[in-house]
Amino acid sequence: xxxxxxxxxxxxxxxxxxxxxxxxxxxxxxxxxxxxxxxxxxxxxxxxxxxxxxxxxxxxxxxxxxxxxxxxxxxxxxxxxxxxxxxxxxxxxxxxxxxxxxxxxxxxxxxxxxxx
Numbered sequence: 268x269x270x271x272x273x274x275x276x277x278x279x280x281x282x283x284x285x286x287x288x289x290x291x292x293x294x295x296x297x298x299x300x301x302x303x304x305x306x307x308x309x310x311x312x313x314x315x316x317x318x319x320x321x322x323x324x325x326x327x328x329x330x331x332x333x334x335x336x337x338x339x340x341x342x343x344x345x346x347x348x349x350x351x352x353x354x355x356x357x358x359x360x361x362x363x364x365x366x367x368x369x370x371x372x373x374x375x376x377x378x379x380x381x382x383x
Contacts, residue, residue, distance in 0.1 A: 269293035269372045271362045276377030279352055283381070287347040289362030289374055294343075300365045301338055301345040305358035305379075312361065316347060329355075352381045 275287040287303065302317040316326045316336040324336055335348040345362065362374035 269364070271364060271372055271374035273360065273362045273374045273377040276360060276379045278380045278382065280383050281353060281381055283352050284348070284350045285352065285379060287349065287360055287377060287379070289345045291343045291345070291362075291364055294364055294372070296343040296364075297340045298366060301336075302363040302365070303336060303345075303347045304361045304363055305356075306361070306376075307358040315360070318345065349379070352379075354381050357381050 270292045272290045273287060275285060277285060279285050298320050300317055300319050303315040304312050305315050306312040314327055315330055316324060316334055318324050318336045318338050322338070326334060333349065333351045336345065337348070338345045347360070349356065357380050359376040360379050361376045363371055365371040
């Protein structure tokens, strides 16, 4: 079965940094588009960043220049380096895996709180 497990969330001050990781199993990792999404209370889940099997990346405008998504196909992991964090980045962050042939899979989420 497919399992996506996020880690690395926590409490950080504005301007600080966190690095999130997602470990995947049950998929052919190298052919999956991997993504990070986030959801704040009372709001819709939104795309933060994606990375294709070939390493192409796309970011939401709100995180461009601050966040970096990367993948390690040998370890079946995808990471999100978050710098210059703002209070509006506070959300539960979810890992996602997707191919053109399935509906995608989600991790359980990890809480990121940016507050002084």
